[in-house]
């Protein structure tokens with residue numbers, strides 16, 4: 001295996017107990033052919049020594065903003081020509097600094113001065129991960145284009161259990177290798193829908209569902225990472241827009257259909273991930289409905305099927321549908337694929353995917369069914385993109 005042959009990776013190690021996993025990660029990177037420059041913060045050096053990384057990478061380890069080794073300005077030169085900076089572990093403090101553009105040691109300064117992608121593998125106590133300050137910083141980092149790998153949920157070194165565990169070295173290696181894969185959708189224009197829709201009943205109430213939008217946003221990110229030009233029509237969700245993705249916010253199914261139709265021209269691929277409400281109230285009532293009556297009857301009318309309409313066009317792009325079922329997944333997903341005349345359907349059981357961080361999906365196409373390993377939604381999204389690439393012809397424009 002030489003997936004990262006000749007790629008230079010800057011591996012940042014900040015001060016968390018998960019730093020011990022960074023040693024294994026350095027080993028995996030070197031084994032796959034990468035040249036690894038380790039930058040160790042003062043905190044990181046409390047957990048693992050520079051000598052460990054030096055022995056594993058065969059290269060000098062960088063610890064001080066004022067170190068030069070053979071380089072003039074390490075904080076600039078280290079990232080020039082590098083494929084990526086991966087910081088593992090990325091502590092809460094480190095992420096707070098980078099989110100605010102602070103530059104008070106070599107690793108933070110290098111992140112600010114970098115001209116290559118930044119990947120962060122957060123590692124911290126679950127309370128630290130959940131705090132509003134960390135949430136804000138994570139949202140900001142993602143909005144600024146950083147890619148977050150994990151964290152995982154589970155038992156923590158502090159003895160508590162929750163989200164904040166750093167991913168394992170192998171998982172980080174796999175994620176980086178996928179991230180650095182060739183831009184297999186370069187030149188392709190992709191349109192996606194994501195999230196729920198909200199069908200107004202009156203000015204304050206409406207019909208909606210528990211779709212979080214995460215799977216659709218992850219797919220938009222994966223398409224963008226693969227080099228596609230991506231537009232995402234999003235129902236009402238508060239997720240950050242993936243880097244490089246053009247987002248159009250909508251509320252109802254009818255608005256979503258209009259936005260899709262307006263953005264469809266010239267698209268090569270349409271991926272409908274949104275959990276579109278099948279029905280909407282026959283009339284949206286202008287004023288708030290007052291309580292008092294013993295009961296009420298809602299009259300609903302069917303919404304258009306956005307995906308089926310797009311797939312039925314004579315100039316239809318390559319259409320991908322989602323089938324979230326509560327039972328008989330293969331049967332129902334395949335029936336949906338045939339009814340809507342789709343080359344590819346991504347099926348999952350609602351109990352596995354809706355609203356959560358992870359998913360378990362099976363792909364259905366003319367060749368049969370292809371179960372993917374369970375994983376977080378971004379990993380699965382990248383696999384789905386690989387499958388779409390294998391089913392579509394390369395861009396020749």
Ligand code: C5P
Pocket residue numbers: 193253272273274275276277278303304305306307308320321322323324336
């Ligand atoms: O038929 P069902 O609603 O289960 O199909 C799900 C697939 O169809 C998803 O890809 C979803 O985004 C799409 N869909 C749509 N418009 C609708 C209903 C579903 O685009 N009104």
